[in-house]
Amino acid sequence: MEVLLDFGARFVHQLQSPTLAFLLGGILIAALGSRLTIPDAIYKFIVFMLLLKVGMKGGMAIGEADIGAMLLPALIAVFMGCLIVIIGRYTLALLPGIRTEDGIATAGLFGAVSGSTLAAGTVVLESEGIPYEPWAVALYPFMDIPALVLAIVLASVYLKKKKDGAGEKVAIWPIVKESLQGSALSALLLGIALGLFTNPDRVFESFYEPLFRGLLSVLMLIMGIEAYARLNELRRVAHWFAVYAAIAPLMNGLIAFGLGTIAHYLVGFSPGGVVLLAVIAGSSSDISGPPTLRAGIPTANPSSYIGSSTSVGTPVAIALGIPLYIGLAQAVFGA
Template identity: 55%
Template sequence: MDIAVDILTTIVAQVQKPTLAFLLGGMILAAAGSKLDVPEPVYKFVVMLLLLKVGIGAGISVRDADLMSLLVPALAAAALGIAIVALGTVTLARMRGVARMDGLATAGLFGAVSASTLAAGMAMLDAEGIAYEGFIAALYPFMDLAALITAIVLARLGAARRIAATASAGGTATLTLGSGTGGTGTGGSGVIGGILTDTLRSPAISALLLGLGLGFFARPDSVYDSFYEPLFRGLLSILMLIMGMEAWARLSEMRKVAHVYLVYGLTAPLIHGALGFAAGLAIHHVTGFSAGGVVLLAVMAASSSDISGPPTLRAAIPEANPSAYVGTSTGLGTPVAILSIPLWMALAEALIGL
């Protein structure tokens, strides 16, 4: 009974937070037939500012970290982001009735990181007096970018295959994609390389990478503290309002497969967190990574992005349904990820000792 009450309390708390509250507000407005509309140029400007803020903050964290100590956990974080998206590609994205773009966007969001969930994990460790590495926050961009870029590349690669299959007369999608300009083998690599290049040049990823570079190589701390940080939550609320209205308009697409997203949203954080914990445990045995660091790597893997992910995926995979990936992530994944934090702490205490 206590567990059920805790879950309900956590879900209610999530609904009251701006991210989900404004998303639901947008859905209510759309359901009521409101004519409220945010012009596309305003939306693009908001997204650019949000992604620059996330990138600059991540770059500052990386700049201030001990790069040698950061290297192995950073590589592990990036690998986890890619692995989580790959896992979602062969599970959720292949479920009957699930649109592949929706499945890939959802997997991308679950592979990326929730800053609020990571902050909750740090707060719990601090309350227990459990130490962890100071560079943990700097792992954020490695897992985040790896997951988002992987999801976007896979989505575009799939779209290219479908276009090639439709355009070819009597051929196969695989042969056409592999030929690129009529050849084989190398042409396929050229197509994949072109998609990766286009992804890195896309507005959303470009803004993230620019912010990351500025935060790392420049000294943008003053403009970050005086401009980006104060505006961030307000701009994010506008973005969530827009996505809520769009999600309602496309909600009917989910009705037949809602149970699939329900199962994924409830189980994926636990599976992903276990992968993160295993990776952290391996790093602990190799480099002496702290038990607190192991817990937080599991928390990062269990979480799903609530800041950088939605605008990036909305811009890069416009075909995907926000009611699928945002609803599953924020409505289900985040509460489960937060509730799982004590589990990772208990495992770390049993296997490492806190």
């Protein structure tokens, strides 16, 4: 009963979070017939600013990490980001009534990483006195970017085949290249390079960090208005997204926990690091994912991937996933 109450509290908290609250606000004003529109140029500027900030933060974290010790866990993170998208492509995206690009975008969002869920995981580990490598928090770009790139590539391949005919051979590399050169991923990769190879701390703390939450709230408002226009597409298959969002975080986290355990025995990856790897695999992006997917898979319905992530996926990942992985770590490693 206590677990259910905790989950309910997390669910209500997510409804009040800026990410979901502004999304729902956009849906509400669109439903009431508001003519509010945000110019596309402003939308693109907001996406650029947000992803540049996220990239810089990840690049700075990688720059401070022990690259040698980080190598195997980073490779596992890359593998997990791709695996989550592939599993979603051949499960959720094939279910009755679900548009394939909606299923792929949702899988991409669940393959990408939530910074807030990662932060919650570190807080719980510290409160439990379980040590972890300082660089473990820098694993998220290694899972985040491959998941988003792969989701965009798979959706692009599907849509191109649909347009040109199922029998036509599709060249993969031009699609990968085009995805990496897209505005969203370019901003993210540029941010990582700046954080890794320059020293942007002062401008990051004084300019990008203070603006971040405000810009994110406007972005969610825009996506809420857009989502309302596509709400009818989602109503008949919403239960499939809810089922996926309830199962995927725990399944993904447990797979990552198993792979992290292998890294523990091979290279001494700490039990706390294994837990954090599972936490980021079980999370779903609330920052980098939505704008990247909106730009990279414009035909996908934002209400499918954002709604399933923020309303179900994140509460499951935090309220059920984090205690589960810590309990496993204590049972397996005696942490």
